[in-house]
Each structure stands twice: as structure tokens, then as C-alpha cells.
Amino acid sequence: MITILTGGTGGAKLVWGLAQIVPPEQLTVIVNTGDDLNWWGLHVSPDLDSVLYALAGKLSRERGWGYEGDTFRCLERMNSLGADAWFQLGDLDLATHLLRTQLLSSGKTLTEATAELCRAMEVKVRLLPMSDDPVKTVVTTPAGDLSFQEYFVRERWKPKVTDVKFAGAEKSLSARGVLQSIIHSDLVLIAPSNPVTSIGPILAVPGVRDALKCTPAQVIAVSPIVCNDSVSGPAGAMLKMRAFEVSAAGVARCYADFLDVLIADLQDESTRRQIEAADVQAAFTNTIMKSDDDKIGLAKFALSTVSREAAR
Amino acid sequence: MITILTGGTGGAKLVWGLAQIVPPEQLTVIVNTGDDLNWWGLHVSPDLDSVLYALAGKLSRERGWGYEGDTFRCLERMNSLGADAWFQLGDLDLATHLLRTQLLSSGKTLTEATAELCRAMEVKVRLLPMSDDPVKTVVTTPAGDLSFQEYFVRERWKPKVTDVKFAGAEKSLSARGVLQSIIHSDLVLIAPSNPVTSIGPILAVPGVRDALKCTPAQVIAVSPIVCNDSVSGPAGAMLKMRAFEVSAAGVARCYADFLDVLIADLQDESTRRQIEAADVQAAFTNTIMKSDDDKIGLAKFALSTVSREAAR
Numbered sequence: 001m002i003t004i005l006t007g008g009t010g011g012a013k014l015v016w017g018l019a020q021i022v023p024p025e026q027l028t029v030i031v032n033t034g035d036d037l038n039w040w041g042l043h044v045s046p047d048l049d050s051v052l053y054a055l056a057g058k059l060s061r062e063r064g065w066g067y068e069g070d071t072f073r074c075l076e077r078m079n080s081l082g083a084d085a086w087f088q089l090g091d092l093d094l095a096t097h098l099l100r101t102q103l104l105s106s107g108k109t110l111t112e113a114t115a116e117l118c119r120a121m122e123v124k125v126r127l128l129p130m131s132d133d134p135v136k137t138v139v140t141t142p143a144g145d146l147s148f149q150e151y152f153v154r155e156r157w158k159p160k161v162t163d164v165k166f167a168g169a170e171k172s173l174s175a176r177g178v179l180q181s182i183i184h185s186d187l188v189l190i191a192p193s194n195p196v197t198s199i200g201p202i203l204a205v206p207g208v209r210d211a212l213k214c215t216p217a218q219v220i221a222v223s224p225i226v227c228n229d230s231v232s233g234p235a236g237a238m239l240k241m242r243a244f245e246v247s248a249a250g251v252a253r254c255y256a257d258f259l260d261v262l263i264a265d266l267q268d269e270s271t272r273r274q275i276e277a278a279d280v281q282a283a284f285t286n287t288i289m290k291s292d293d294d295k296i297g298l299a300k301f302a303l304s305t306v307s308r309e310a311a312r
Numbered sequence: 313m314i315t316i317l318t319g320g321t322g323g324a325k326l327v328w329g330l331a332q333i334v335p336p337e338q339l340t341v342i343v344n345t346g347d348d349l350n351w352w353g354l355h356v357s358p359d360l361d362s363v364l365y366a367l368a369g370k371l372s373r374e375r376g377w378g379y380e381g382d383t384f385r386c387l388e389r390m391n392s393l394g395a396d397a398w399f400q401l402g403d404l405d406l407a408t409h410l411l412r413t414q415l416l417s418s419g420k421t422l423t424e425a426t427a428e429l430c431r432a433m434e435v436k437v438r439l440l441p442m443s444d445d446p447v448k449t450v451v452t453t454p455a456g457d458l459s460f461q462e463y464f465v466r467e468r469w470k471p472k473v474t475d476v477k478f479a480g481a482e483k484s485l486s487a488r489g490v491l492q493s494i495i496h497s498d499l500v501l502i503a504p505s506n507p508v509t510s511i512g513p514i515l516a517v518p519g520v521r522d523a524l525k526c527t528p529a530q531v532i533a534v535s536p537i538v539c540n541d542s543v544s545g546p547a548g549a550m551l552k553m554r555a556f557e558v559s560a561a562g563v564a565r566c567y568a569d570f571l572d573v574l575i576a577d578l579q580d581e582s583t584r585r586q587i588e589a590a591d592v593q594a595a596f597t598n599t600i601m602k603s604d605d606d607k608i609g610l611a612k613f614a615l616s617t618v619s620r621e622a623a624r
Contacts, residue, residue: 073404
């Protein structure tokens with residue numbers, strides 16, 4: 001059994017890679033919902049959608065988010081009606097949010113709605129939101145607090161970040177299956193997602209960090225930092241804000257209380273000692289996922305790492 | 313001041329014609345909302361939308377409903393996700409329903425949401441729902457009760473109709489401005505819409521029928537029946553079900569308690585005596601609105617009718 005904790009972009013790629021080599025019934029994906037937003041009255045779960053679309057083979061390769069081959073006619077119309085239009089929902093994508101919102105309105109939990117969307121898209125991997133409760137990632141900037149999407153999409157992650165909070169996390173309950181799958185897996189992977197704003201909200205849900213500490217599973221993370229910079233997005237700036245070095249070693253230290261192994265990029269092989277200084281084993285491979293082969297290659301490497309570690 | 317009571321199809325054409333020859337501030341349009349439905353969690357007001365789109369010059373000429381040049385990508389996706397897809401919302405059309413639903417969720421009334429949509433579409437005519445309260449047209453068939461859209465769209469108005477009810481009408485309040493505009497107009501027009509399921513719900517809102525009876529305005533209807541058949545839709549079947557003759561005279565009798573003049577088609581000129589037998593004046597012109605000229609021509613005729621009648 002394998003459990004992976006993930007955000008949207010890089011994580012979705014690795015999840016897809018894993019799904020190509022692991023039977024779906026052996027894979028549980030726990031997804032950040034701190035970025036969820038109410039948009040045009042619809043419940044939008046950007047990370048859940050990225051992973052869902054990736055698993056269905058429908059994540060837009062061109063954009064890296066949203067539905068393959070989508071159009072934006074409704075969005076353009078909303079814009080001309082004077083509605084906010086900085087968060088882009090495509091016409092095909094809209095169907096996902098309409099259906100999810102309807103399911104939630106009818107009393108289903110986000111976990112149940114996600115399962116229903118998986119069934120409708122013939123995705124057999126178990127996809128779980130970190131929580132059915134609202135947890136909101138709040139990014140503090142000198143100009144005030146922003147929701148994650150306001151910071152990331154509307155402001156194109158330009159503002160200086162002075163703090164990140166997960167509003168509602170303390171009172172949230174992990175979704176059914178989250179703690180169980182961490183505890184009962186042979187391998188728990190932390191995807192190469194932003195450690196602060198993608199993995200951070202999941203870790204902020206009560207019980208998750210403790211489950212990672214006490215699970216008998218190997219806990220292996222893939223570094224989203226290569227050569228002292230984020231592969232994509234504001235992971236670097238976020239680590240710095242949290243006073244971690246922007247490096248694979250910084251990622252290792254960020255997860256040090258529960259991490260067994262950090263998989264870092266071959267380009268960072270020289271940093272093995274710094275990673276191990278955090279009491280984390282280091283393993284190196286190509287972590288940049290451009291092609292499908294890259295994604296499958298990284299997934300295979302992660303699985304081989306756990307075998308090697310188990311043999312020690 | 314002119315007030316027009318209308319449903320969607322034929323009525324929207326006449327409203328457009330009127331708007332071409334009457335300054336917008338002199339025109340109030342009171343629209344049937346008995347067909348409104350919750351679709352995919354959105355508040356859809358088919359007749360309000362038809363009139364709104366017609367006034368904005370955006371009603372699809374090809375289909376007679378929905379937005380000009382619309383596409384149906386979200387609908388196709390909803391269909392493949394297993395959602396109901398028999399009621400067709402286009403990608404552009406969706407924006408209207410998303411915005412309306414958001415406005416209603418934020419506490420606005422349907423009247424206020426409609427005004428906001430009018431502003432956004434630069435429609436200056438006053439467009440009013442008959443009521444802000446839910447009034448549901450229920451069509452009774454041998455197989456059971458159907459909502460109007462289930463009967464009209466899903467079942468393509470094939471089932472035999474044994475009764476039509478307006479659930480909630482008794483307790484509904486007319487929208488702000490409805491009774492006032494009927495009372496304070498010089499002319500009240502009843503559009504060539506279905507007398508039972510389009511005009512009927514408006515008349516079922518407490519106070520509307522009384523206002524029509526006591527208004528000093530001329531009340532003039534345009535017959536939706538030509539040569540003993542509906543111009544479009546199930547008006548004929550509905551009149552028969554209510555034990556009215558399927559003819560211009562039947563329409564006159566249906567409205568006889570408040571109607572001053574019935575405008576019927578030239579093809580029905582021979583029925584003048586039957587119309588007048590209902591104590592309703594008859595006037596004849598071309599009522600089939602195929603071209604824009606037809607719509608403007610009928611609107612002009614209606615205005616000239618009131619002048620002639622006033623001169624008597």
C-alpha cells in the first residue's frame with residue numbers, strides 16, 4: 001500500500017507516474033484543500049482537480065492546470081457581465097465544479113463528492129481531500145492577508161510573504177481514510193509540492209503529522225527544490241519565509257521530524273551531507289518531470305528507494 | 313407608459329419589437345417565472361432570459377432560446393459525467409445563471425438580480441419577474457405531475473395534460489412594481505404567449521388579475537392562436553384542457569374578464585363576431601413574427617390600436 005500527500009502541479013505529475021506502475025487499489029492520494037475557493041458560487045478544489053484530471057489523463061499539458069483542450073467562453077461572458085474573472089474556469093472544467101457543488105449542497109462530504117467525481121471519470125485510485133472541513137490557506141503580505149488563490153493567481157505570487165496560516169486547521173478533522181492510510185501503508189510519499197502551502201496545510205490537519213511520525217511505513221519526500229530554486233511556483237520564497245534554506249537540505253529539515261528519505265535531483269548530489277545532517281537519508285535521481293517517461297521514472301525510483309531502504 | 317405581460321418565445325419577439333419604437337423608460341415587462349428551475353444547482357429563469365437576451369439583441373435566432381452563437385461544451389461534459397443533460401444550458405448562457413444564482417445567494421431578490429443582469433447587458437427596459445417568490449407551474453399528466461420544463465423540454469410536450477397548477481401562487485407576492493405598472497400604464501399588452509402556462513402563472517399571482525380588471529389602461533392581448541392552432545408550443549392543447557375553444561375567440565374568452573381588445577391574425581378576420589361575443593373588441597393584423605419587421609409591425613399595430621380605441 002502506498003499513500004502520497006500532494007498539492008497540484010508537480011505532485012499531480014508524480015501521482016500520474018505512480019498510477020502507471022502501481023495497481024489503483026494500492027494507491028491512496030491525500031490532497032491539499034487549503035487552496036479551495038468559492039468561485040462564482042461554485043466549490044472549486046484546484047489541487048483535487050489537478051490530480052483528478054491527471055489520473056484521468058485529462059490534465060492540460062499546455063497549461064499544467066485545468067482540462068485538456070478546454071475553452072473559456074463562459075469565463076469571457078462572466079467577464080463581460082462584470083464578474084470577477086481572474087481565476088480561470090474553462091467550459092469543460094466548469095462541469096466538475098457544478099457537479100461537486102451540487103453534491104455538496106445535497107449534503108455529501110467533499111470526500112464523497114470526490115469519490116463520485118472519480119467514478120464519473122473512471123479514476124480508480126483512491127483520492128482523498130485532506131479534510132472535509134474548510135481549511136483556508138491565508139498568505140500574509142505587507143498589503144494584508146490574501147487567500148492562496150488571490151496571492152498565487154491574481155497577484156501572480158509577486159507580493160512579499162511575511163506569514164502563511166491555515167485558518168480552520170486546528171478545528172478540522174482529517175477526512176475519513178487519511179490517517180488510516182498513512183498508518184497502514186508500506187510507503188508514504190510526499191510529492192514534490194510546495195512544502196509550506198501545498199504539503200503544509202495537510203500537515204496542519206490534526207493527527208497527520210503524528211501519523212507520519214509513528215507510521216511503520218517508510219516516509220519518502222521528493223524535493224521540489226533543485227539547485228536552490230523551486231522547480232515551479234513560490235516554494236523557494238515560502239521556505240525562506242519559514243527560515244529554511246532554499247535547498248534540498250532545507251526541504252529535508254522542513255520534514256525532518258517524520259522523514260526517512262529525501263529524493264533530490266542529481267544536480268544536487270553534492271548536498272548529500274547537508275541532507276543527511278538533518279538525519280534524513282538522501283537519494284538522487286532526475287526529479288524534473290517533463291515527459292511521461294520522467295514521471296514514471298521518478299515513481300519507479302521512489303519505489304526502488306523504499307525497497308533499498310527496507311533492505312538496510 | 314406601457315406594460316407587457318409575457319412568457320418567453322412569442323412574447324420575447326413582441327417585446328423586442330416594442331423596444332424598437334418605445335423609449336425604454338416607458339416600457340415595463342412583467343415576465344412569467346412559473347417555468348423557473350434549479351438546474352445543476354443554478355437558478356434558471358427561462359422566460360426572463362429569453363426576454364433579456366431578446367432586448368440585448370442576443371436571443372439565438374436559430375434556436376429561438378438561449379444566447380446567440382452559444383456552444384454546449386459544459387453541457388456535453390456534464391452529460392459524460394452522468395449529470396442530467398436534457399435541459400440545455402450553453403456555455404455563454406451559463407454565465408447568466410451563475411451570476412443570477414450568486415446574486416440570489418447573496419440575499420438579493422429575483423427582481424434585484426434581474427435589474428443587475430439588465431444593467432450588465434445594457435438593457436434599459438424595466439424587466440420584472442412576476443414575483444420574487446417561488447411559483448411553480450405543475451403540469452398534471454396521466455403519468456403524474458411534471459414541472460413545466462420536464463413537460464415541455466424533457467417530454468417535448470407530448471403527454472396528455474389533464475391539469476395545470478401554479479404551486480405557491482396563492483401565497484406569492486407580486487414583485488415590487490408589478491401591480492403599480494399595470495395600474496399606472498396607458499396600455500397593458502398581453503403578449504402572444506401561452507394563455508395557460510405563460511400568462512396563467514402571472515395572472516395567478518394575487519392582485520394581478522384584479523389590477524388588470526381595474527386599471528384605467530387599455531388592456532390588449534395578441535392571440536397566440538392562429539387558424540385554430542398554436543403558432544408554437546402547446547397553447548392549443550392547454551386551452552382545450554381548460555375547456556376554451558382553440559381559436560382567437562377562445563383566447564378572448566380566456567381573458568374576457570379584463571380584456572378590452574384582442575389582436576388576432578388577418579387569417580382569422582372571419583372570427584370577429586365570435587371574439588366580440590366575448591365582449592372583447594377585435595383587431596386584425598399579421599401576428600406571425602418571422603422577421604424583425606414583423607415584430608416592429610405588430611408592436612406598432614398594438615400601439616395604433618390603443619390610439620384608435622381611445623378615440624372611440
